[in-house]
Amino acid sequence: MTRMAKxxxxxxxxxxxxxxxxxxxxxxxxxLLGGGGVDGAIxxxxxxxxxxxCRVLRRSPEYGKGLPTGQAVATTAGWLPATWVIHTVGPVWSRSEDRSGLLASCYRESLRVADGLGARSVAFPAVSTGVYGWPLDDGARIALETVRQADTEVEEVRFVLFDDRSYAAFAS
Structure with missing residues (x-):
């Protein structure tokens, strides 16, 4: 096995x-059947x-009720320039419940799936910071900390940020 690094x-x-x-x-x-935002675009x-x-996955016993929040699973990337799409379900932000562990799990589990595929470069969006309402600065902090702490064979993690505000939150 290859030596894990950051x-x-x-x-x-x-x-x-x-x-x-x-x-x-x-x-x-x-x-896993499509939606809005990043999901719809992909x-x-x-x-x-x-x-x-995704429909095949939904017919399986493991994903018959859908993909649980914080977990990840891969499919083909179809016509995208990538080889695979790693689907992960982020948590909806809550004022009354700390769900940051679930958000961190999205990044860790996606890297784990990437390692299983042999992927060396992975592009992430800012998970949960759109329609799921996660505050952008906190979402960026969790994403960056989680990826920095991950032991993975992935060599490049690219955060692809849709607008100036998102980019600024990740760059600060």
Whole structure:
């Protein structure tokens, strides 16, 4: 087995569906059947093969009720420049309940899946910071800390951030 090391972290402002990496992480919903935001963009640009594999996963005993929050699973990337899509379900932010462990788990589990695939470069969105309401600065802190602490064979983790505000939160 290859020696585990810390990945090189890069920040890019742009479109995650255009990243030429081994694996793109999808901020999916638990159904795995597409949605809005990053999830919708990945399904639209990746084409029907991604949805077809997600439907197969949903018919399996393991994912029949959907993908649990904080977990990750891979499919083909279809027409995307990447080889795989790693789907992870982020938590909805809550004022009354600390769900930061679930958010960190999204990043750790995605890297674990990437290691199992042999992926060396992975592009992440800012999981849960869109419609799921996670405060951007805190989401960036959790993402960066989790990836920095991860033992993984992934050599490059690229955070692909959609706008100036997101980029600034990860860069600070």
């Amino acid at each position: 990945p090189n972290i890069t920040l890019v402002q742009g479109d995650i569906t255009e990243q030429d990496v081994d694996a793109v992480v999808n901020a999916a919903n638990s159904s 399904h639209r640009k990746g084409g029907p093969e991604i949805l077809a594999e």
